[in-house]
Amino acid sequence: MVDERELFLYGLGLLGLLGSVASVIVGIFGGIFIALSAFLVYKASCYISTLSIKVGNLLSRYKCKRTSWYSNLQYGEVWVPNNVDQSLERLLERILTEYIDSWYSDLTPDAEFLQEIRICIRDITQNIIRRLSRVDLTEVILSDVVPVAVQHIDSYMWTLHHTKQDDTGKRKDLFQSYTNFLGKKIHIALTSRDAELEYLEELSKRIIPLVTKKTTSNSDLVNGLAVGLLSKTVLFNLLDTTCNPRTINKLLSLWFVPEPVKEYPSCKLPPVILLFRFIHKNPQNTRSTFHIDLSQILGDQDLLCHFLKYLKVRGGLGVNLLQFCLSVEDFNKRILVEKLSDNELKSLQAEVKKMYKEYMEENSNQFIHFQTDIVDSIWNTIQADYKDVVKLRTTPALFRAYEQAYNNLADNYCPGFHLSKQYLSHVFGSPFTDVTPQPYPKSTGQERPNKAKYSRIKNGLLGNPLEGSPEPSLNSGFNASSSSLQTSEDGDYLSTDPETRDLNAWRVEITRLETRISNGKSYFVFVLQVQRIDVASRLDGQDLQWSVARQYHEFYSLQSALVQYHGIFEDAKLPSRAKIFGGRGLDVLQSKLEPFQDYIRKLLQKDSLKKSDLLFTFLTSQSEFTEAASRLGLTRMIKSVPKKLTKERGQFLQPFIKSFTEASIHTDRSNIGSDCPDSVINKQDLYNTIYKDNFAQFFPFRNSSLGPSNVYTPDGIYDIVLYVCVRLLKVSPAITRMLHCIKWLVEGSFNHIVQYFISKKLNSLLNNGRVAFIIDVVEEAIFSHGEELSQAETEFLAERTLQLFRGYLPRILETLAPEGYHEGTQKIHSLLQEPRLNKQLVYTVLESVLPRIFPELKGS
Structure with missing residues (x-):
């Protein structure tokens, strides 16, 4: 007799077996169904992909932000x-x-x-x-x-x-x-x-x-x-x-x-007007004789009338700025009165409201864009009690608004006004074309003007000296004088006569680095101790020793000037300048002491430089070398010894004169600068680069x-x-x-x-x-x-870049494409190592991008 417990166990086993068989059958048919469905979807997708059917952007509601790199x-x-x-x-x-x-x-x-x-x-x-x-x-x-x-x-x-x-x-x-x-x-x-x-x-x-x-x-x-x-x-x-x-x-x-x-x-500082300091940090100490400040224009009714006509001729631009400045000046005259009645205060507040409505509301025809804090401050003033209008005496809001409008007029409109017909007619009277010449009667005894006399006047006005006028003086940093000694800026007596000067007998030592401060910025200078033995001392040796401070870039300015005038000295060169991503800290500059000193000493041993003005200026002038060297103009060279110019210019003088003459006579641009080594970019230097002569050999x-x-x-x-x-x-x-x-x-x-x-x-x-x-x-x-x-360094840098590039890419790419991953990255990297091919890419991109910035170029 079978036990009920065993029967129950047999039933469970049979049920499990039937379930397993059923799951296998379902799994097989399900797998077939899934595979068939995937196959049908794949075929359908392949078929749809051959058609022009496309599903649009499903994420269009998520708009991309524009890059806001400007303020x-x-x-x-x-x-x-x-x-x-x-x-x-x-x-x-x-x-x-x-x-x-x-x-x-x-x-x-x-x-x-x-x-x-x-x-x-x-x-x-x-x-x-x-x-x-x-x-x-x-x-x-x-x-x-x-x-x-x-x-x-x-x-x-x-x-x-x-x-x-x-x-x-x-x-x-x-x-x-x-x-x-x-x-x-x-x-x-x-x-x-x-x-x-x-x-x-x-x-x-x-x-x-x-x-x-x-x-x-x-x-x-x-x-x-x-x-x-x-x-x-x-x-x-x-x-x-x-x-x-x-x-x-x-x-x-x-x-x-x-x-x-x-x-x-x-x-974190507030934004500023673009290049405002660039315009205003260099005030003009010397102005034209006919230059008039905006303050003078605003104070002269006749000039103000001409200035207003000029602005209207230009289409009315700037008229709102001028009217605002005049309104503020009139307002300041009234508000500076000590005791103001209530009616006067109400009148002043009404005037401020009028200025706000005309010049500070955006929907106004005379709108001027002032800073937000200025507008808010004036708005709070006019919304307060009328007695609070006197606060504009001490608050800077209205003054800052006036200053902004005033500077805009002075920078953008006054320079054009000084050259306009309205201003010139005010200064010189009516143009000559507006004056009808009166004919001289033939029958009278009135004499005609002497043509020679007018010719002399004309030559004088155009710059040639009139008879009896003194010769203009030459304002040069090292002017030749009757005396062979001249006091330098630090009190030394230096011989400026090139015939008695022998730089080969000078001794130079760079003793130390010092820190200087100019315009709130600190920088390092090399201190050069200079001693000369080519002349006898007149001040117990004090005139034969001095020190000069030179910055890092001044040494390279000297080298560029000497290369321009004398060619390249193969045995006297400065070390290469700092890299783009390098620094010029104290440690870097300290390492340049000895190379810079060796460079100057080798120059002093050159016979061709024994009377050089450039080297003399570098070792004597206390001003910056680029400024001091520019004062060594052609005028002073010609005024001194005639042979001096040839010695300083060296073998490049004759080709320069020849090229300059040809460029002055011929209009064909191919002749300009062809033989001139002093051009901005020397043609020979163009070919001695990694770009060679581009693809010229295949053209x-x-x-x-x-x-x-x-x-x-x-x-x-x-x-x-x-x-x-x-x-x-x-x-x-x-x-x-x-x-x-x-x-x-x-x-x-x-x-x-x-x-x-x-x-x-x-x-x-x-x-x-x-x-x-x-x-x-x-x-x-x-x-x-x-x-x-x-x-070796170039190859090492290139190989390191390739390894970093591969490490930067997602690892899944190497998993999906184990064979093509290394080959593909190697091809992209090798492409970037060809400078001429890089130029091809950059110029092609440039022509593709420029029409977006300048649409006017599309039709050209």
């Missing part, structure tokens, strides 16, 4: 963070000092021209920032920069496909294959280094009229200076430095380093002779992801097919997500602290040249 832009005034303004000011001040003031100070001490240049530079910078504020940086990166970069990578990969490697792994015919593949699509600027300069100059000529005022763009002088500074000084040097593989590796190493990205704190470029077609254009970020998976990483076909099949469904949303996160990242990175740092890096790129690295 504020309202009502014609640009307000930027304080640190950004300081960085811009340093950059522009250095450009102005080294490329304009260096030669202009030779002509005249009048600073009015430099002030006009400052105003022009400020206007250009404001116009560029206004244009940049209309551009979304994220959209530019995704729509213009990234697609061009992918095209560049694709062209390079096809070039590698057609290029053979030698035994060492190098590709000697890389550039030949590259030009054969791209053909005429190689940028025109890369046909040669000369063509690159001409392209940048032509580009500058088209941009300058777009960012300058109409009255300024009509000036050939301003256009010439602006084109020269923008093309040869800024763009040319900046592009050379940017495309240098060493710079690229340095930047990528800083970005890919495992440590967190360096934080640049935002400036003229023909149609592409290698296939396949090189017109690949990605359509969005999702297309770029597919390209990277297929061409670079060589991901398995199953994954790429899946990505291609779901493209119609997720492409729009995926592109939006990428744009959203990039814009968010840019907003967090591009704070005003980092923007100020970028401006400082641009300054170093323009004016400083990093020291040359050896081949």
